[in-house]
Amino acid sequence: MNKEFTPYEQALTLKELGFDEPCFGYYLCKNSAFGVELELTTNWIDLLPYDSSSCKAPLYQQAFRWFREKYGYLPNIHDFNGNFKATLSGNCNWLGSWTKTYEEAELACLKKLIEIVKNK
Amino acid sequence: MNREFAPYEQSLALKELGFNEPCILLYRGLDTQPVCQIGYEFKTEKNSDYNDETNYWLTVPTFSQAFRWFREKYNLDSFVKHLYKSTIKVGYYFGIDEYKGVEFQMDFDAWYKTYEEAELACLIKLIEIVKNK
Numbered sequence: 001m002n003k004e005f006t007p008y009e010q011a012l013t014l015k016e017l018g019f020d021e022p023c024f025g026y027y028l029c030k031n032s033a034f035g036v037e038l039e040l041t042t043n044w045i046d047l048l049p050y051d052s053s054s055c056k057a058p059l060y061q062q063a064f065r066w067f068r069e070k071y072g073y074l075p076n077i078h079d080f081n082g083n084f085k086a087t088l089s090g091n092c093n094w095l096g097s098w099t100k101t102y103e104e105a106e107l108a109c110l111k112k113l114i115e116i117v118k119n120k
Numbered sequence: 121m122n123r124e125f126a127p128y129e130q131s132l133a134l135k136e137l138g139f140n141e142p143c144i145l146l147y148r149g150l151d152t153q154p155v156c157q158i159g160y161e162f163k164t165e166k167n168s169d170y171n172d173e174t175n176y177w178l179t180v181p182t183f184s185q186a187f188r189w190f191r192e193k194y195n196l197d198s199f200v201k202h203l204y205k206s207t208i209k210v211g212y213y214f215g216i217d218e219y220k221g222v223e224f225q226m227d228f229d230a231w232y233k234t235y236e237e238a239e240l241a242c243l244i245k246l247i248e249i250v251k252n253k
Contacts, residue, residue: 001141001142001143001144001164001185004182004184004185024144059124059182059184060184061124061182061183061184062124065124065235068235074200074201074202076199076200076201077199078197078199079191079197079217089201089202090202090209102188102191
């Protein structure tokens with residue numbers, strides 16, 4: 001199930017870009033005797049005492065929906081006989097590199113979306 | 121948020137087809153809205169955790185989980201894209217590739233006003249394909 005969620009780094013960037021939709025997952029970044037701990041939790045109340053490094057953990061499909069609805073970018077991941085390629089259509093056109101797994105293509109697509117919006 | 125998850129009817133059909141992946145949400149009895157097992161730990165459950173033939177408890181996959189399952193288990197790769205007519209975006213359509221069977225299914229006459237409608241239609245079609253296998 002965890003692979004449905006965007007990684008911490010991208011989730012934090014999405015927060016910076018203004019993503020603020022309801023989520024089931026949250027990354028808690030807390031300082032403890034063991035250093036910084038990152039934790040995926042479903043309890044949003046836990047977010048409150050922690051710093052700005054904590055953030056919501058959107059599902060990939062949620063993040064993609066957000067880019068589609070807010071910016072008109074439509075991501076797709078295509079499977080060509082076990083090789084994968086991400087594409088963006090709609091208000092932009094982009095073709096990603098070949099990847100060995102669906103998840104790699106999905107992450108590449110999310111990174112590209114973030115890059116496009118950051119450079120707007 | 122609920123639009124991220126498969127509706128009850130499709131969640132039930134997926135269970136009947138053998139879907140047994142960890143999910144965040146459950147349908148409970150006659151509740152119309154799925155419920156979440158909120159806790160400090162990130163908690164997920166499978167249909168087999170309940171072994172419930174009455175379907176009182178039924179796990180609710182996200183759309184992407186369901187599509188992943190069809191892709192990984194049946195090699196059915198699906199997508200939703202914009203439909204353009206004379207360069208004007210009129211809606212969305214879906215397509216399904218079954219690469220090992222070299223079968224390509226796409227109905228360009230069927231199109232949908234919203235992404236969500238196309239996504240649900242795609243899921244219904246995938247269920248139908250696997251049921252008829």
